[in-house]
Amino acid sequence: MRLSKTLLPTLKEDPVEAQIVSHKLMLRSGMIRQLGAGIYNWLPLGLRVLRKVENIVRQQMDKAGAQEVFMPAVQPAELWQETGRWDQYGVELLRFQDRGGRDFCFGPTHEEVVTDLVRNELRSYKQLPANFYQIQTKFRDEVRPRFGIMRGREFLMKDAYSFDLDQQSLDNSYEVMFQAYKEIFKSCGLSFRAVEADSGAIGGSASHEFHVLAESGEDAIASCDSCDYAANLEKAVAGLQDGTDTPPTAEMQKVATPEAKTIDEVSEFFAVTPDKTCKSLLVESDEGPCMLLLRGDHELNEIKAGNLLAGNNFRLLEPHEVKKLTGVGVGSLGPVASKLKIIADNSLANMSDFICGANEDGYHLTGVNWERDLPSPQFADLRNVQEGDSCSRCDAGSLRLDRGIEVGHVFKLGDKYTKSMNMTVLNQDGREQTPLMGCYGIGVSRIVAAAIEQNHDDNGIVWPIFLAPFHVEILLINPKEAPAAEFAEKLYQQLLDSGLEVLLDDRHERLGVKFKDADLIGAPIRVVIGGRGIKEGAVEVQSRKGGSSQKVALNEVGETLINRAKDLLSGS
């Protein structure tokens, strides 16, 4: 592609509306332009990358035996009413009417449509298992779109739906998709992690999210350094401490702690580490107020606690509410002699001689022990795991925390949709049977943004070769210098003929401008061609990543570039 004839409007300055690096760089490199809140134009450069991702996804899905279809973006309300989701889905479902006043929505997902399709077309168990996928524009009317493409309202998604006769077959279909997803993210050249997700009320044994690792990721994910356990922080469980159930060695004592309220202050006061203390939190739940106990150095996981208390009303009580309810301030709250229902985190079970609030303002208790000083409460998993916690799946491992961007989600749906929409096939016995469904999503456009979050430097994007809009950029310093221009043109053709994707910067711009744009655009390999180099008989080949450069003789440049690109593409 010739830059002189391409719409590639780069920006020197960061647009004010962009908060995160991928959004800034996508705007600055001329990949996208905003049309409205959460909706974007894709310009030539951005579209090339989007298509790259799309093709990688398509290739792997086909390889995994899924069949590509293309379903309508606009869907009639009737289908959604059949499954009840017309009323359940809420404000994110963009609804509208046609000329005749009939209700429609712009599809945020396609379970209803695909189920309708297969209930009309699949009759026999012999047609199963089947897996249909599409790459489609979706619309979710996000309450607060942000971060550019990362969390837009309109976005490109690959969604796949599998249909199986029984659970075992579904398990297999799921596994095939799981492996295909790994292959997809590997093929994109991204560093990623598959993590366990909560399969929740829908049941089924499994759901996994795929995260691209990036410091700016919205999700925290925990993973074991020894086995393959990995989970979203919301769901991650730490292993229980070893049974160091040491007997009490100290008497319980009430100590005046006039200035010590926070865990830090209390630990400092008693000259102990925070893990020797116990913090008490009051929460509201459907069953009324409840006291949660955590080790001093641990954080409450509100989702776990909320699930445990089955509460729609779950929330932390405000300090003034605590005072009103118990008569003491939050800094001196404690479980001993409390009349409230108490649930303690598992990590407290084998603690002895710990320190906690005395339920009297300005006092704490030391040497507190279960059974002797207060009854053992209910124990449960209430906390966020921490870096270094032991793994709950294996003996050897410890957990590490990373940040990630969710780019894929696989889910066993079971018969939720097939049942409510009456989809059956005849089984071997000639009886009607309701197939089980799985669904598998990948945020295609989000991958583009996530890839940038993971691969950039101060000057711009540093594309992994598999997603790069161009493998090679040729910087022609001055198109008016005939020998250089002719050489660049010849090289351009040679590289194109070899199957590489090449950007030729043939603009009448100064070199500095071209370098800055090349940095922004982020092609992995570039070559600088000018009159001086032609005279010397060698031109400069540079690598975007790391910025290394070498002089290559004119008659070898073509081969060198082709080989280097092929090396990168083959992963070496």
Next chain:
RNA sequence: CGGGGUGUAGCGCAGUCUGGUAGCGCAUCGGUUUUGGGAACCGAGGGCCGGAGGUUCGAAUCCUCUCACCCCGACCA
């Protein structure tokens, strides 16, 4: 949905308090000189100041309403 903010040239902004000829930098177009890491000079084009209504001799500026976008929070397969 609650709170905050911003709408003035393609982009980034000043001007608004205190009403009186609509500006600056970058970008764009033409010219000259330049040309190996975001050039210099000369000249030019480009705006119903988000929209509607009002006050006023006169509104980017004051008042009312409205729309859009951004940020924080709540929400989120």
